Structures are given as structure tokens and as C-alpha cells.
Amino acid sequence: NNYKYTSKCRDIENIRPTISMTKLFLTLLLVSFLGIIQADHHLIAAGCDGNKTCYQFSDCTITTSPSTTNLATIYTTGANSVEFQLQYDNSNADWIAIGLSTTQSMPDTYVLMCVRPDSSNANVQERFASARTRPPIVTSYLTTESTSNVGSLFNCTFTSPVSRTPMLNDIDGYYVLLAWGQYSAGSIQQHSSTGRCVTPQRYVVTTAVGSGTAVTPA
Secondary structure, three states, rough: HHHHHHHHHHHHHHHHHHHHHHHHHHHHHHHHHHHHHHHHHHHHHHOOOOOEEEOOOOOOOEEEOOOOOOOOEEEEEOOOOOEEEEEEOOOOEEEEEEEEEEEOOOOOOEEEEEEEEOOOEEEEEEEEEOOOOOOOOOOOOOEEEEEEEEEOOEEEEEEEHHHOOOOOOOOEEEEEEEEEOOOOOOOOOOOOOOOOEEEEOEEEEEOOOOOOOOEEEE
């Protein structure tokens, strides 16, 4: 009996290193995977110092060296196409939006939105705000390039044809409005009084063919 007991104990001891190595492997694999995700999330900041215009969600200021992941970017990808990227890292926000307007207020604003309706998905929506109410979804001509929703951070990358995007054809340019808020009961909710900002000047899109051209002040 003693021999059998000792043999079983040795078998258990031999199993423990195997379990420990398995745990270590799985831990390293998870860390590596999360690292890839995190790196991908920060790709939106690439090019802010050159070929695209990057706005900070906090105050709508333009940055060339972002210190935050909460960004909206615009740049032309060809003679007739403009790419937008929206990214936000905050569990209290479920939608983020960039508005293009000939005024500095919500009415008559073309709205491009990134929405996360649940804990794992994100989608792009095209809306038009004719008044200070929830803007309805309109027929979309946007092409979704990618979306991501992991943890508290979500983002959307999409392109729009210049010919189908109001305000982009305005030779006087447009103001950029940024806003963020919550999603519940199957719908976006109104942003708070501090959940929006607007640029102090207009911007125009430079439709030059190339790898990317930043928008410029009007």
C-alpha cells in the first residue's frame, strides 16, 4: 500500500511541471495576442505628422503627435475619395461621430458615426442632422474598411466618395464637429453638454492623387 501511495504521489509531482508549462505558454500567447490588438488600435495615429489631419476628441484641436487614442482623422486617398478614421477609448462612450458643417452648430450637419451596439461589434453609420434632434440614418455611400471593438476601445475606418459627401465639395470648406455618447435601448443617446467640440475654423479637402493628403485650413 505504501508503495502504491508513493507511486501515485510521484505521478502527481510529475504532472505539476507540465501544468505549469501549459499555463506559462497560454499566458505568453495571450499577452502576445493582446499586444497585436493594442498595436493595431494605435495604427490610427500613423501619418498624423504628415499625410492626414488628426483631430483630438477632447477639444477638436489638430495634433501631429497624438498623446491620446481618442482621435478622428481625415485624408484623401485619391482624386475622388476621402478616408475617415474614428477611434475612442472609454467604456462610457458607445458612439463617436465626426460632423461636417458650414456652421458651427448641429443643424445642417453631415454626420459620420462609429457605433458599438454591444461588447464585441462596431459599425459605421451615415446620418444627417437637420435640427437639434437625433439625426436619422440616410442612404449610405460609405465603404467600411475595418471596425474593431475590444475592451473599452473601439474604432472604424471607412471611405467616402467626394461626389457623394456633402460639405466636401464646398469650396469654402467646412467646420469639423466631434461628439460622443452612449447607446441603449437599440439607439444612440444624446451626448452630454461636454460630449462635443467644434473647430474654430473651416477646412477644405485637397483632392490630390497620392498615398494621402491632409485637409487644409480654408
